[in-house]
Amino acid sequence: MFRKGLLCLWALGACCLLAVAHAQVVLDPFVEEDAIRNIKISPTGTHFAAVLPSGEYSIIAVMRRSDREIVGSMRLPRDNHIADFWWVNDERLVFSLAERFGSRDTPTPTGEIYGMNFDGSRQQLLVGYRVRGGQTGSNIRSGAKAELVHARVVDLLRDDPRAILVAISPFSGDPQTRVDRMDVYSGRRITIATVPVTRADFVADSTGEVRMAVGAQADNLSQLFYRPARGSDWTLINHQGTSGRVEYPIGFSDDGRTAFLRTTRPRGPDAIVAFDVASGERRELLKDEVVDPEIVYRPGTSVPIGALFTGAKPRIAFFDETSEDARIFRVLEQAFPGHTLRIASSTWDAAAKMVQVSSDVDPGSFYAVDTATKNADFTFGLREKVDPREMARMRAVSLPARDGLTLHGYLTRPASASGAGPLIVLPHGGPFGIHDDWAFDPEVQLLAAAGYSVLQMNFRGSGHHGYAFQQAGAQQWGLTMQDDLTDATRWAVEHGHADADRICIYGGSYGAYAALMGAVREPSLYRCAVGYVGVYDLQLMRAQDRRAGRWVGTWMNEWIGSDAAQLAQTSPNLQAHRIQVPVFLAAGGRDEIAPVEHTRRMERALRAAGVPVETLYVSSEGHGFYSPDNRRTYYTRLLDFFATHLGGQRASE
Numbered sequence: 001m002f003r004k005g006l007l008c009l010w011a012l013g014a015c016c017l018l019a020v021a022h023a024q025v026v027l028d029p030f031v032e033e034d035a036i037r038n039i040k041i042s043p044t045g046t047h048f049a050a051v052l053p054s055g056e057y058s059i060i061a062v063m064r065r066s067d068r069e070i071v072g073s074m075r076l077p078r079d080n081h082i083a084d085f086w087w088v089n090d091e092r093l094v095f096s097l098a099e100r101f102g103s104r105d106t107p108t109p110t111g112e113i114y115g116m117n118f119d120g121s122r123q124q125l126l127v128g129y130r131v132r133g134g135q136t137g138s139n140i141r142s143g144a145k146a147e148l149v150h151a152r153v154v155d156l157l158r159d160d161p162r163a164i165l166v167a168i169s170p171f172s173g174d175p176q177t178r179v180d181r182m183d184v185y186s187g188r189r190i191t192i193a194t195v196p197v198t199r200a201d202f203v204a205d206s207t208g209e210v211r212m213a214v215g216a217q218a219d220n221l222s223q224l225f226y227r228p229a230r231g232s233d234w235t236l237i238n239h240q241g242t243s244g245r246v247e248y249p250i251g252f253s254d255d256g257r258t259a260f261l262r263t264t265r266p267r268g269p270d271a272i273v274a275f276d277v278a279s280g281e282r283r284e285l286l287k288d289e290v291v292d293p294e295i296v297y298r299p300g301t302s303v304p305i306g307a308l309f310t311g312a313k314p315r316i317a318f319f320d321e322t323s324e325d326a327r328i329f330r331v332l333e334q335a336f337p338g339h340t341l342r343i344a345s346s347t348w349d350a351a352a353k354m355v356q357v358s359s360d361v362d363p364g365s366f367y368a369v370d371t372a373t374k375n376a377d378f379t380f381g382l383r384e385k386v387d388p389r390e391m392a393r394m395r396a397v398s399l400p401a402r403d404g405l406t407l408h409g410y411l412t413r414p415a416s417a418s419g420a421g422p423l424i425v426l427p428h429g430g431p432f433g434i435h436d437d438w439a440f441d442p443e444v445q446l447l448a449a450a451g452y453s454v455l456q457m458n459f460r461g462s463g464h465h466g467y468a469f470q471q472a473g474a475q476q477w478g479l480t481m482q483d484d485l486t487d488a489t490r491w492a493v494e495h496g497h498a499d500a501d502r503i504c505i506y507g508g509s510y511g512a513y514a515a516l517m518g519a520v521r522e523p524s525l526y527r528c529a530v531g532y533v534g535v536y537d538l539q540l541m542r543a544q545d546r547r548a549g550r551w552v553g554t555w556m557n558e559w560i561g562s563d564a565a566q567l568a569q570t571s572p573n574l575q576a577h578r579i580q581v582p583v584f585l586a587a588g589g590r591d592e593i594a595p596v597e598h599t600r601r602m603e604r605a606l607r608a609a610g611v612p613v614e615t616l617y618v619s620s621e622g623h624g625f626y627s628p629d630n631r632r633t634y635y636t637r638l639l640d641f642f643a644t645h646l647g648g649q650r651a652s653e
Contacts, residue, residue: 023649024649024651025446025449025639025650025651027632027636027651027652029383029385029386029387029442029445030443030445030446030449030635031442031632031635032628033628034053034363034383035382035384036050036051036053036382037051037058038050038082039344039366040085040087040345041087041346041347041352041353041354041368042087042090043087043090043158044090044348045347045351046090047062047063047065047118048062048063048354048379049061049085049087050063051082054075056078057075057076057078057079057081058075058080058082059073060073060082060093061073062093071119071120072117072118072119072121074114074116079100079101080098081099081100081107082097083096083098083107083109084096084153086153088164088184090118092116092118092122092184093117095113096114097112098110100622101590101592101622101623102533102588102591102622102624102625102626103623103625103626103631104429104508104509104532104533104593104623104624105623105624109150110129111127111128111151112125112127112130113125113126113128113153113182114126115184115185115187124187127147127187127189128150128151129149129150147170148170149169149170149171150171151166151167152166153165153167154166154167154202155210157181157208159208160208162185163181163183164181165181165182165202165204165210166180166182167179167202168189169199177197177198177199177200177202177213177215178191179193179210192210193213195225196225197215197216197217197225198217199215199216200214200215201213201249203249203250203251203252204302205252205256206256206301206303209229209230209256210227210230211226211227211256211277212224212225212226212249212259213225213249214248218554219241219554220555221240222238222240222246222248223236224236224249226259228277237275244266245265245467246263246467247261247263247273248261248262250272251304252303256277257277258274258275259274259275260273260274260304261274261282262295263282264468265287265466265467265468266468267466268289268466268468269287269288269290269291269292269293269465269466270292270293270466270467271284271285271286272287272295272304273285285319286307286317286319288309290311290312291309291310291465292463292465293307293308293309294307294308294309294310295307296308296316296318296343297343298325298350299325299343299346299350300346300350305318305319305320305323305325306318306319306325308342310439311438312408316329316333316341329341332355332369335376338359339357339358339362340357340438341357344356344366350371351370351371352371353368353371354366354367354368354369354379355367355368355369355376358382358439359439360393360438360439360440361388361389361392361393361445362386362391362440363381363382363383363386363440363442364381364382365378365380366378366379366380366381383442391448392412392414392449393413393415394410394411394438394444395410395411395413396409396438397410397411397455399491401460401480401483401487402487405460405469405472405484407459407460407487407488408458409436410438410455411453411454411455411492411497412445412447412453412454413453413497414448414449414451420493420496420498420499421451421452421499421502422451422499422502422503422504422642422647423453423498423502423503424453424503424504424505425455425504425505425515425526426455426456426505426506426511427456427485427514427515428462428507429507430461430510431459431461431462431481431514432461432463432559433463435458435462435464435465437464446639447642450642450649451647452642453492453497455492455498459488459514460473460476460480460481461473461474461481473559474558474559475559475561477538477560477561478517478520478570478571478572479570482521485514486522489505489526490525502646502647503525503526504526504528504529504530504646505518505526505528506531506532507530507531508531508533508534508624509532509533509534509535509593509623510534510535511532511534512530512531512534512536512594513534513572515530515531515534516529516579516602517572519583520572520576521578523578523581524580527645528581528584528642529581530583530584530585530638530642531583531584531585531586532585533591533623533624534585534594534598534599534602535594535598536572536573536599536601536602537571537573537574537601538570539568539571540598540601541560541598542556542567572602573598573602573604573605576605579606580611581611581645582611582612582613582614582644582645583611583612583614584613584614584615584637585602585615586615586618586634586637587600587615587617588617588619588620588624588625589618590619590622591623593623594623599615614637616634632651635651636650
């Protein structure tokens, strides 16, 4: 009886709210794909290579710089995407592959490396598990050795136009990771280094000598090794279990005497540390009080020179602020005020650079910058239908959680907003290591265009705010991680940013879990909840994880937990009887990250509890919808749902 009465009040409130909602939102600028994902200039600057999105697969295309004419390309099979790519010389490119089962899925590297000439010829699988079959579903030939291994590019060996260094991890057998020198035309490899840990990453100095390696055993405790030269023994210089910190190598100085490390701290974000390889002395170079560093390399090299800190106001700091690198960058900053600048690629002599420019209201553009003349020529834009002048600004916010932990996030309010209005709380996916940033987010902008303020909080467990902050989220699904979102929502109300009676919580993947758990734990705080491609049953998630290896079990126990009673208490589908607000669920039938069974169980539990629930199932989609038509349908339904319960704008026909 109580629930039916509450529904009548919702319906009455919705009618009143809809009376003032007349405008409609044009979806096109927000649902279109970026025109380009990444672009890199060739070593001498004659060509561009670009990754072009095409829904369920990637295309790599090479074009002449002079006239933008495409001279070579390659299309990958379904669900296969380019994780990264490199010019090995002016003729040859190599690229690594990742699988992605939906637009919300974090691409999973497959460990395969391909080669292609700039004109599209000699397309060849050089190393990877599909070498054995010789085919990938496309017309890629393989003459390489059949071997089930996972490969990653370590160094481009710019003094050798035919070879690169790759890290090789066998799928089974020998647990050691090794480094091979690989011919980029034939795929033939020669082992030049091994290290006594699994899943290792390697760093070479400027001469191409591999001198640092970091990895872990099944206990997932980081181990860092150093050696002075090829053939020397590896020395363990940091073990997380002993030191309590994680150190990750990021490069060497030009002379090889200094190694640069990204190092965790007991409190606060990571720092960049200089490690004197002769004395073993560590010296802190750069850190921020709020966010972790993003390493900046000298254009045309793998030598670290500074860091980008993308906090409330993105900034770059250099090891040497008087250097020529710093001077050139400061000139670029003046040319693009209020934007985040990244050097996307460079010619090997650094005479020409591809600079990516973006902001909270600008999805981004690429400019070709001539170092000598300082001319910046527009090359490509990511979304031509987006007008930055019509987008909503993001404001950095911080607040204390109930236990005193400082939380950081972003509040985006419609340009026309004044006073308290409807609010969408939007927790990110992941959740561990992922974070929301000051950057253009088409979904946030869509919601703002529909009349909603959007609150994105980096709850504990999120990345980019230090190791301790991330560790604070271990085994806290539905507990303190959820409390952080609740505290942020109440903060928004108390500070006049939200109408307490017009708040919904919405997210995808883990964000969908947090949205439903928010409705479970705070039945009177939110007016509705939306879960998109979510996980809702933690025991089912543990049972369905498709990754292999003992380290995965260790990770699950450390980060999710293993107590069956606790997992049941923090699984939204098993707590559906506590939800008292309408719910909208959407899922893809091909989802391998959050299998559709999660959503079906959630729906059944809600219906059994008498909770109003709307659903959208698309059998052909995965962890997020690729198809433009399906995305349009989803966001139309989403805006309809919010309009019904919060009174914002609907999508235009």
